[in-house]
Amino acid sequence: MPGQRLIVAITGATGAIYGVRLLQVLRDIPGVESHLMISDAGVLNLHQELDLGRKEVEALAHVVHNVRDIGASIASGSFQSDGMVIAPCSMKTLAAVAHGLSDNLVSRAADVVLKERRRLVLMVRETPFNLAHLRNMTAVTEMGGIIFPPLPGFYQRPKTIEEMVDHTVGRVLDLFAIPHALTPRWNGLKGGA
Template sequence: MRRIIVALTGASGAVYGIRALELLREVPDVETHLVLTKAARATIGYETDRSVADVRALADVVHSDGDLGAPISSGSFRTAGMLVAPCSVKTLSGIAASYDESLVVRAADVALKERRRLVLLFRETPLHAGHLRLMSEVTASGAIVMPPVPAFYAHPHSVADIVEHTTGRALDLLDVDTDAVARWTGERDGRAVVHRS
């Protein structure tokens, strides 16, 4: 059983974390550990038709963001990695500084120190030099910064298509294969050729 930590923070884009949880439920050998920040709980209400209880029900295990004694706060608790989707500037800053005042930041810090995958769907635009510096710092520590940029070669027809592809690609980075990704296979007669995995 692979354990994957999924954290949602208060940045816009709660749908990315929600869709990741839904996709991971379809993978038989994955156990999900969810952390929601206080701001994420508010954003879920602003941006989606889901309740916080609905989102919590998608995970196998739910941890309080204030519980710094949770299993995922220790390197001895083995996981396959962590996805922060969406990742706010505040969370990025905490991870870059190893400022472990919340479980989300502590679990991310643990992923880095244990050399496990940490994927951050950083949701901010436009960017100033401080944002770029923070992204560079977490990358130097081993994190993967993945702004949720649409892949238009997949010819999305809806926002849901864009979310699906981006979330699938984020899970690829954690070595979790889903059928959510329209994969590039080349070009034929001047048109993109993609297929579902």
């Protein structure tokens, strides 16, 4: 497998900006190939939150897969990848992954990533959580997945939404050891205690 391959899914939770920004950054990193799926609800959120259409977002990815194509390359463990990010991850998608439903390509690809012991990152978007959400997050964590709510960090004193998004996307890239310069690294408290 040349370079790195990262599977990205955009589902129907608020926070479509995270998936789009991740694709933008991956597009500009040499040696990284992105594989994208967008659920129908994800398309609605792209339009609602960012005034973007499916084709505009698909153009950011190296390879695009139809969410209904269970026979796609990424549905098999023989497909070599470094892992998968679901950004954002709806509670429906979380439940499908937690229970191994594989009812569309997003949940099937996530199932494959887990069974192959690769890194799966779910940027879950809901608040507050109910007990079903928490139990599903626990189940995914016990299977080796990473629950990564896109919560902004304020210690870098962000001035824009873009800076907050970049900080979160940078943290996700760190989980895959993909180099970036999206945000400064923490160097400790100013002036000491």
